[in-house]
Amino acid sequence: xxxxxxxxxxxxxLLTLGxxxxxxxxxxxxxxxxxxxxxVRSREHRRARAILDDAVRMELNVPQSLHPVIDPDVCIGSGxxxxxxxxxxxxxxxNGVATLVNPSSCIGHGRCAAECPVSAIKLVFGSAERGVxxxxxxxxxxxxxxxxxxxxxxxxxxxxKNALTQGLQVAARVRVxxxxxxxxxxxxLVDVAIVGAGPAGIAAAAGARAAGLSxxxxxxxxxxxxxxxxxxxxxxxxxxxxxxxHGKFGRPFMAxxxxxxxxxxxxxxAGIEVHEKAKVHSVTGQAGDFLVTSARxxxxxxxVVLAIGxxxxxxxxxxxxxxxxxxxxxxxxxxxxxGRRVLIVGGGDSALEAAAMLAAETSxxxxxxxxxxxxxxxxxxxxQKLEALxxxxxxxxxxxxxxxxxxxxxxxxxxxxxxxxxPNDFVIACLGGEVPGQFLKTVGVDIRRHRGxxxxxxxxxAAEGSAPGDERLAATTLAxxxxxxxxxxxxxxGRYYLLPDVLRYRSPQHDxxxxxxxxxxxxxxxxxxxxxxxxxxxxxxxxRWLKRRGSIAPWLRFHVFxxxxxxxxxxxxxxxxxxxxxxxxxxxxxxxxxxxxxxxxFIYGLFRVDAEESKRVAALRARLQPIVAAxxxxxxxxxxxxxxxxxxxxxxxxxxxxxxxxxxxxxxxxLLCRMPRDAWTLRRAxxxxxPWFVDQRAFPAFRAQMLGLRRGDVKLHFHQGFKxxxxxxxxxxxxxxxxxxxxxxxxxxxxxxxxxxxxxx
Numbered sequence: 001x002x003x004x005x006x007x008x009x010x011x012x013x014l015l016t017l018g019x020x021x022x023x024x025x026x027x028x029x030x031x032x033x034x035x036x037x038x039x040v041r042s043r044e045h046r047r048a049r050a051i052l053d054d055a056v057r058m059e060l061n062v063p064q065s066l067h068p069v070i071d072p073d074v075c076i077g078s079g080x081x082x083x084x085x086x087x088x089x090x091x092x093x094x095n096g097v098a099t100l101v102n103p104s105s106c107i108g109h110g111r112c113a114a115e116c117p118v119s120a121i122k123l124v125f126g127s128a129e130r131g132v133x134x135x136x137x138x139x140x141x142x143x144x145x146x147x148x149x150x151x152x153x154x155x156x157x158x159x160x161k162n163a164l165t166q167g168l169q170v171a172a173r174v175r176v177x178x179x180x181x182x183x184x185x186x187x188x189l190v191d192v193a194i195v196g197a198g199p200a201g202i203a204a205a206a207g208a209r210a211a212g213l214s215x216x217x218x219x220x221x222x223x224x225x226x227x228x229x230x231x232x233x234x235x236x237x238x239x240x241x242x243x244x245x246h247g248k249f250g251r252p253f254m255a256x257x258x259x260x261x262x263x264x265x266x267x268x269x270a271g272i273e274v275h276e277k278a279k280v281h282s283v284t285g286q287a288g289d290f291l292v293t294s295a296r297x298x299x300x301x302x303x304v305v306l307a308i309g310x311x312x313x314x315x316x317x318x319x320x321x322x323x324x325x326x327x328x329x330x331x332x333x334x335x336x337x338x339g340r341r342v343l344i345v346g347g348g349d350s351a352l353e354a355a356a357m358l359a360a361e362t363s364x365x366x367x368x369x370x371x372x373x374x375x376x377x378x379x380x381x382x383x384q385k386l387e388a389l390x391x392x393x394x395x396x397x398x399x400x401x402x403x404x405x406x407x408x409x410x411x412x413x414x415x416x417x418x419x420x421x422x423p424n425d426f427v428i429a430c431l432g433g434e435v436p437g438q439f440l441k442t443v444g445v446d447i448r449r450h451r452g453x454x455x456x457x458x459x460x461x462a463a464e465g466s467a468p469g470d471e472r473l474a475a476t477t478l479a480x481x482x483x484x485x486x487x488x489x490x491x492x493x494g495r496y497y498l499l500p501d502v503l504r505y506r507s508p509q510h511d512x513x514x515x516x517x518x519x520x521x522x523x524x525x526x527x528x529x530x531x532x533x534x535x536x537x538x539x540x541x542x543x544r545w546l547k548r549r550g551s552i553a554p555w556l557r558f559h560v561f562x563x564x565x566x567x568x569x570x571x572x573x574x575x576x577x578x579x580x581x582x583x584x585x586x587x588x589x590x591x592x593x594x595x596x597x598x599x600x601x602f603i604y605g606l607f608r609v610d611a612e613e614s615k616r617v618a619a620l621r622a623r624l625q626p627i628v629a630a631x632x633x634x635x636x637x638x639x640x641x642x643x644x645x646x647x648x649x650x651x652x653x654x655x656x657x658x659x660x661x662x663x664x665x666x667x668x669x670x671l672l673c674r675m676p677r678d679a680w681t682l683r684r685a686x687x688x689x690x691p692w693f694v695d696q697r698a699f700p701a702f703r704a705q706m707l708g709l710r711r712g713d714v715k716l717h718f719h720q721g722f723k724x725x726x727x728x729x730x731x732x733x734x735x736x737x738x739x740x741x742x743x744x745x746x747x748x749x750x751x752x753x754x755x756x757x758x759x760x761x
Contacts, residue, residue: 026585026589030735037731045094051092058373060374060377064130068124072723074604075120077096080116081098083115083541084112085106089101098112104376105379117552132450133448135150146287147288147303148445150306154308161238163198163307167203167205167207175211178302182214190214192305193299202223202263206243206245218280218294221277223264226309227263239252280292290303309433317403319405324408327429328429329431335362339364340364341424342428343424344430346431349377349378353382356386370400398413401415410422490572523569527569534562534563563594586744589740592732593740600730607722607723608719616712624658661717675714679707
């Protein structure tokens with residue numbers, strides 16, 4: 001048998017299959033794909049859960065400062081956020097929801113929030129376990145003192161790319177705030193005084209020049225700010241940012257010297273004048289006429305931008321002896337430690353890099369102290385280097401250890417309850433920086449401790465996406481395009497589509513409009529091409545070369561548009577008739593894919609429970625427990641045996657409810673069926689206790705609280721069950737999407753074998 005005849009025989013066999021056989025084939029393939037999908041998801045869940053459990057076990061489950069918070073009621077589990085972070089697997093899918101599984105390694109890139117297609121991620125400062133002190137600023141970077149703006153590390157953003165972006169944004173904000181007053185009036189009054197010539201300050205100056213603002217850039221030391229004091233050849237990472245007058249700036253890894261040289265080129269290209277050795281002592285006056293007093297004199301400015309960072313105020317050891325000259329807070333020149341005994345304190349990148357640099361360039365005897373059992377905060381490359389140095393014996397690491405005192409020739413360390421003395425010549429404390437509180441206080445800027453209750457002001461990644469108005473315009477445009485396509489198809493063949501089947505064969509349009517006709521077949525080809533565009537969105541999530549092609553939200557919007565439009569267009573291809581089982585199965589699969597997609601995109605997030613709901617229920621339960629206990633302690637009264645038995649039963653029921661939510665049906669159907677009966681039983685039990693209230697006015701409040709407690713328990717239980725049920729939408733969506741591709745391929749193959757070649761036949 002030739003291949004052509006074998007293909008023809010297979011085609012004939014498929015066409016002669018009955019609906020039952022097609023159904024079994026369809027179900028079998030779908031179950032196989034669903035099983036494969038569940039295996040992959042289960043593997044991802046176990047991996048993420050293991051990382052999270054390790055973080056909890058090693059007490060590394062508390063983020064340092066800026067970190068993502070994921071709303072599980074909105075997250076659709078797309079996974080695009082996981083691969084977005086330049087730091088690696090910081091997020092993972094736990095039970096199908098994005099979860100921060102490696103909190104201590106998160107440094108606030110914000111790429112995860114930018115990659116979330118449904119805005120389920122927000123970046124916040126601090127957490128309930130570890131508060132972060134930050135100056136008060138609003139969404140425009142303006143501080144609590146009007147006219148003074150704060151950007152970069154001082155405002156909580158520690159990345160060079162974010163600092164550059166915020167510098168550009170604040171310049172635009174100042175331009176809007178000044179309006180027509182910019183560059184007018186007193187020539188001795190500059191539009192904006194920028195304090196700090198690090199990345200944020202230089203970008204702000206370039207942005208000010210581009211916006212036509214007069215400016216003065218003041219730096220207490222030299223260009224680069226804190227970067228200038230990094231150790232030699234220290235690697236820094238920065239994503240590319242387009243700067244005015246210069247163009248694209250930055251690459252993934254740069255040495256300190258390369259970064260400083262690049263900043264100097266930006267200054268030269270933009271024609272920026274930097275006033276070095278001009279440490280600012282005070283800012284007085286008011287918005288429109290500030291007096292900025294520095295080491296080089298007094299400057300008048302309409303607005304002030306503080307881009308001074310935090311490293312200028314290093315976090316002190318806070319132990320006896322930390323004032324000794326042997327204690328320093330940064331490694332600048334390794335050569336000075338040649339042959340000496342050096343102890344490094346800290347577990348972040350600065351500490352790891354200092355240890356590696358001393359080991360590579362000196363013969364110093366090096367030790368490193370870290371209060372945690374692992375160096376989880378540092379980047380993977382730095383951790384690998386230090387582990388290699390530990391294994392070779394070049395660096396001695398004291399883990400889960402704290403420094404408790406410093407002496408001229410020794411340091412005292414404590415591990416658990418044991419204390420040891422270590423001979424020592426120098427201590428390098430790499431503990432990060434603190435907000436320059438005293439300076440901000442003199443300037444008049446308020447500082448507040450944030451515990452995960454404040455989202456990042458004006459997220460820097462927003463500049464990479466579209467404004468809300470642009471998104472609405474794009475969505476409206478797509479909707480109008482879809483309506484226009486359907487109206488055109490309806491008008492073109494409206495008369496034919498409205499004819500009964502028995503009359504269609506007599507219509508002069510039949511040969512053109514039927515599914516195998518030139519028009520009908522052409523629409524089928526067009527619809528198939530449009531349908532395949534649905535897979536551009538999942539490709540966008542996974543292909544590295546597409547990752548930075550704008551925000552992911554427009555890609556999802558196009559995905560929803562194409563998926564919604566395709567079933568309607570295919571109806572025109574089939575001339576609103578159902579033919580062979582393969583075509584029917586293909587269309588049904590497509591409809592299910594679209595419905596489950598819409599369910600996940602728009603309906604899944606509608607059913608939400610306030611994050612504080614469980615806390616309110618717990619607080620209400622705590623208030624009711626002593627009341628029910630007091631009722632139970634009351635002696636029985638002479639009201640008859642039956643009354644006392646009913647009272648005891650009512651007290652037992654209410655005591656159980658006050659102690660714990662109690663057993664609720666696992667299935668949502670059983671829960672809904674039992675709700676009326678349980679509510680009636682509870683009300684009856686509450687009513688039995690009314691005679692035991694001495695103050696009858698207190699009973700209505702007690703009844704309302706008990707009923708409210710039960711409603712809260714049911715609501716939380718219902719929400720958990722409903723979300724478990726709703727997680728199934730993704731299984732159907734992904735499974736049938738894969739099956740759909742196979743059905744489309746089979747449909748096209750059979751059509752070609754039958755001889756449908758369209759216009760080129």
